Amino acid sequence: MLEIRSARKVFYKGQADEKVALDGLSLSLATGEFGIVIGSNGAGKSSMLNAISGALVLDSGKILINGADVTAMPVHKRATRLARVFQDPMRGTAASMTVAENMLLADLRSQKRTLRQGLNATRLASYRERLSILGLGLENRLDTRVHLLSGGQRQSLSLIMAVGGSPDLLLLDEHTAALDPRTAEIVMQATVRAVNALKLTTLMVTHNMQHAVDYGSRVIMLDAGRVLLEITGEEKARVTVLDLIGHFSVKTDRMLLAS
Amino acid sequence: MGFVQDVLTSFVAIIPVTLAQSLILAFVVLGIMIPFRMLNFPDLTSEGAFPLGGCVCGVLLAAGASPLVAIMVAFAVGFAAGCCTAFIHLRFRIHTLLAGILMMTMLYSINLRIMGKSNLSVFGSPAVFDWVPFTRPGFPASKIAVAGLLALVVFLALYMFFRTEKGTAVRAVGANPDMAEAQGINVWAATIGGVGLASAFSASSGALMVQSQGFADVNMGLGILINGLAALMIGEAVVGKQTVWRQLLAPFAGAIIYYQLVSFCLAAGMPPPDLKLATGLFVLAMLALPSLKRSRGSAPAREAIRE
Numbered sequence: 001m002l003e004i005r006s007a008r009k010v011f012y013k014g015q016a017d018e019k020v021a022l023d024g025l026s027l028s029l030a031t032g033e034f035g036i037v038i039g040s041n042g043a044g045k046s047s048m049l050n051a052i053s054g055a056l057v058l059d060s061g062k063i064l065i066n067g068a069d070v071t072a073m074p075v076h077k078r079a080t081r082l083a084r085v086f087q088d089p090m091r092g093t094a095a096s097m098t099v100a101e102n103m104l105l106a107d108l109r110s111q112k113r114t115l116r117q118g119l120n121a122t123r124l125a126s127y128r129e130r131l132s133i134l135g136l137g138l139e140n141r142l143d144t145r146v147h148l149l150s151g152g153q154r155q156s157l158s159l160i161m162a163v164g165g166s167p168d169l170l171l172l173d174e175h176t177a178a179l180d181p182r183t184a185e186i187v188m189q190a191t192v193r194a195v196n197a198l199k200l201t202t203l204m205v206t207h208n209m210q211h212a213v214d215y216g217s218r219v220i221m222l223d224a225g226r227v228l229l230e231i232t233g234e235e236k237a238r239v240t241v242l243d244l245i246g247h248f249s250v251k252t253d254r255m256l257l258a259s
Numbered sequence: 260m261g262f263v264q265d266v267l268t269s270f271v272a273i274i275p276v277t278l279a280q281s282l283i284l285a286f287v288v289l290g291i292m293i294p295f296r297m298l299n300f301p302d303l304t305s306e307g308a309f310p311l312g313g314c315v316c317g318v319l320l321a322a323g324a325s326p327l328v329a330i331m332v333a334f335a336v337g338f339a340a341g342c343c344t345a346f347i348h349l350r351f352r353i354h355t356l357l358a359g360i361l362m363m364t365m366l367y368s369i370n371l372r373i374m375g376k377s378n379l380s381v382f383g384s385p386a387v388f389d390w391v392p393f394t395r396p397g398f399p400a401s402k403i404a405v406a407g408l409l410a411l412v413v414f415l416a417l418y419m420f421f422r423t424e425k426g427t428a429v430r431a432v433g434a435n436p437d438m439a440e441a442q443g444i445n446v447w448a449a450t451i452g453g454v455g456l457a458s459a460f461s462a463s464s465g466a467l468m469v470q471s472q473g474f475a476d477v478n479m480g481l482g483i484l485i486n487g488l489a490a491l492m493i494g495e496a497v498v499g500k501q502t503v504w505r506q507l508l509a510p511f512a513g514a515i516i517y518y519q520l521v522s523f524c525l526a527a528g529m530p531p532p533d534l535k536l537a538t539g540l541f542v543l544a545m546l547a548l549p550s551l552k553r554s555r556g557s558a559p560a561r562e563a564i565r566e
Contacts, residue, residue, distance in 0.1 A: 076444055079444075092438055093435070094431050109442045110443065114425065117423060118423055119422070
């Protein structure tokens with residue numbers, strides 16, 4: 001379960017270019033719920049994700065994961081509870097290390113790292129099995145250094161790394177945006193399969209309205225650092241791409257009027 | 260033919276002495292490689308940590324301490340110096356190179372304070388090399404045995420460590436700090452520990468060197484960094500750096516080859532003052548080679564230039 005209570009973050013406070021990134025944003029996501037976050041550029045989507053992961057320290061407000069207050073926890077401590085897939089395939093993996101070593105790092109995310117040997121036969125077998133689900137042949141390339149993989153392969157690896165160990169919360173930050181349509185579809189399908197199979201509490205940021213319509217149990221639209229709109233249940237089931245785009249234009253009109 | 264023979268004779272005559280020296284200095288090369296390659300933290304602290312270890316060892320030997328204790332204290336003090344450099348970088352977001360320059364400059368004064376004068380003779384004090392059986396103290400064989408054994412132990416220990424769960428995590432910090440943090444790795448702890456360990460090796464090298472040469476000097480670190488870098492480049496060119504094994508072997512192999520090369524140049528009559536220029540040009544050539552191969556002649560694009 002994820003709970004954000006009136007989160008507020010202001011960049012360049014007191015300067016001419018002051019920017020309110022999060023303006024008392026509140027949000028709650030029940031355990032096992034799959035939330036889709038949409039919103040125009042600068043609406044606060046990335047700030048929200050960074051605040052949840054700990055990369056951004058809030059000015060005020062609280063963040064709770066499964067009831068535990070993580071507001072003051074540094075990134076590496078929160079990592080034991082949450083996993084994240086970045087938009088940029090380069091950010092989520094260690095390029096100069098092998099596929100197996102990357103899997104090992106993800107495997108140890110929520111454990112205490114010991115002085116025992118990292119890669120052993122048991123682990124390698126389990127990585128082979130987990131990677132074979134993708135059908136990209138990564139299971140035969142465990143000793144390949146990640147920088148030799150394509151963007152799509154790297155992103156698929158990031159996804160497998162993130163969902164392994166069933167994190168309390170999975171954050172997907174436009175994770176298919178940098179991929180070609182076919183690869184994006186493969187990664188998206190793998191995401192949905194994993195989220196459903198493991199019943200992960202998931203928050204996915206996307207600019208793809210079709211994805212917002214097709215997947216998830218709730219659409220959350222952000223605007224100017226707060227939640228503008230939430231679509232759930234029956235309404236979510238009936239919503240169309242055009243409806244969603246309509247909500248964007250309402251905001252654009254208001255922006256025009258305001259300017 | 261007479262010239263070639265003379266050169267070879269004088270070169271061969273000092274091979275053991277050079278080997279002993281290079282095995283001792285291999286720890287500095289290791290202290291340069293670990294931050295540079297494993298942690299992506301180009302570090303200059305070794306230029307100050309090497310004489311720091313030497314000065315601490317010199318003072319302790321002069322006070323009558325055991326040579327082994329002197330090395331262990333040098334190791335600890337070097338570790339602290341490396342931790343400071345890493346902390347300066349992490350806390351104040353100062354570039355790693357600048358943090359290293361600051362630290363090595365400050366260490367110069369600290370080294371002078373420790374010794375109270377610019378050099379200190381410890382000739383006749385016991386050294387760890389005296390403990391080797393069947394060799395005459397003061398001869399290269401004992402130094403080769405001690406430094407070689409230490410090098411072997413350190414190499415194997417590091418190789419084992421970098422294959423453990425903790426060791427893999429440390430390498431991840433060098434490969435991609437953002438990713439490492441997102442995987443629950445404490446980037447601060449890994450960086451401070453890693454850079455600290457590297458400086459500890461540099462300082463231990465200084466301590467061994469003082470016991471080997473019989474005196475400590477605040478200027479003994481002058482140019483050690485560029486020599487170490489040259490040795491590392493040679494080592495990586497010869498044994499490679501694709502795997503942890505090769506990357507760890509490179510400093511030792513490089514140090515051995517590099518110092519033999521230097522001694523050969525000197526035997527062939529190269530004036531010692533020219534040595535730094537030659538070394539510098541060599542390091543430059545090794546660093547420039549990849550970029551020359553990629554874009555024939557023209558300078559690489561701005562984005563391609565790494566810090």
